[in-house]
Amino acid sequence: MRFLPLHPHQMKEDVKVTVKNILTNYLEQNQLRKTPERFAILDAVYSINGHFTLEELGDRLNDKNRFPVSRATLYNTLKLFMELRLVIRHRFQGSTKYEACYDNNSHSHQICTVCGRVTEFKSQKINEALASVHLKRFRKDGFSLYVYGICSTCQAKLTKQAMKRKLEKSQ
Amino acid sequence: MRFLPLHPHQMKEDVKVTVKNILTNYLEQNQLRKTPERFAILDAVYSINGHFTLEELGDRLNDKNRFPVSRATLYNTLKLFMELRLVIRHRFQGSTKYEACYDNNSHSHQICTVCGRVTEFKSQKINEALASVHLKRFRKDGFSLYVYGICSTCQAKLTKQAMKRKLEKSQ
């Protein structure tokens, strides 16, 4: 008999097992091949906390896991994982980041449009609103919310600049 | 004396005037140049309903407005407009789309991850939740919400395929 976890989310290792099962089932049901690359990449993805680039994923597999995988395969596999909703892709300005999203789909991103910094936040209200939205002829599977704005650091710099300009003009 | 509009949103031509003023003020305050290209592009952007590609914007300026503008300038100008929050960029899978966003920032996008179709929807609840979220040390200026899922057409196809596969297996 297993005790229910105290934490609302699954433990990290449990999540790994679950997503591995999802992948296995999908591959079997679609007569695709259970290659070691696919499982190594999945494990690496679910070992990383937060966002990562394709580059970083490749490096991790190479350095830490001693399991080098080609760029092409990384692209192929991440595409497969996105279809399975095991991974989500964010195309931030300048860089594309990926993120494990099974059991990790309830946070949003705030993006400073000046410095480009991306921070995560959670909002119960937004999640509730999202859950309550009914979309006709559409099965919701996930979401990405990006809130754009200006962080206080950049705002301060802008204000300073504006003051300086005003001063120069009046002289 | 002007009557208040009955409609909660500004009329299209009013919006054009407003955004033109925003641009003019910004250019003047930052000693940038009020080039005809910038105003032609702004007008074109605010004449298009919904999403458009850079290509389409260029074509429209060329064909309809008889005001050809180079690719480089389109990129430069759209970047400027994005900083001014007059335009928002969506990087959908496969294609980058732009959209006028002044007075047009309250809708979300639903995206079918199978066929890639993008549809807009509005949700009062989501807008309220968004408005109520307080982000520390951050001035919210806008947002993009993408809801991913599967549209009923694609869902039907998938179900059909799965049934077919099952049938073949059992034979």
Add this chain to the structure above:
DNA sequence: ATGTATGCAAACCATTTGCAATGAC
């Protein structure tokens, strides 16, 4: 007159594609 903005072409770079070799089934 000054220096910003445009337009062209070249450079860049992330992603995709084609194809031969590998290996899962």
Add this chain to the structure above:
DNA sequence: GTCATTGCAAATGGTTTGCATACAT
């Protein structure tokens, strides 16, 4: 043995950059 998958290298295509020219101030 068959054919999906990998890995390499080449191609692609959207975006950026460098620079000479045009033109807004």
